[in-house]
Amino acid sequence: MGTIHSRGFASILKRLGWQVIAWMIMREEKRLSRIALSELTDDQLADIGVTPKEARREAARPFWN
DSSP: OHHHHHHHHHHHHHHHHHHHHHHHHHHHHHHHHHHHHHTSOHHHHHHTTOOHHHHHHHHTSOTTO
16 A cells, blocks of 8 residues: 555655756746847847847846746
């Protein structure tokens, strides 16, 4: 009977592990996007409808936000 519960717990841990990995990947993608945004020129920012102030504010946000 203990093995049934152990398998269920292992399954939960495995699923949680994949969720953590997915969260980390998503955060890294945001971080890289913010770096790219910070490297755009004012003209490029204007093309996408973002002001330099908005771009700086977004680029300065922490990775978890």
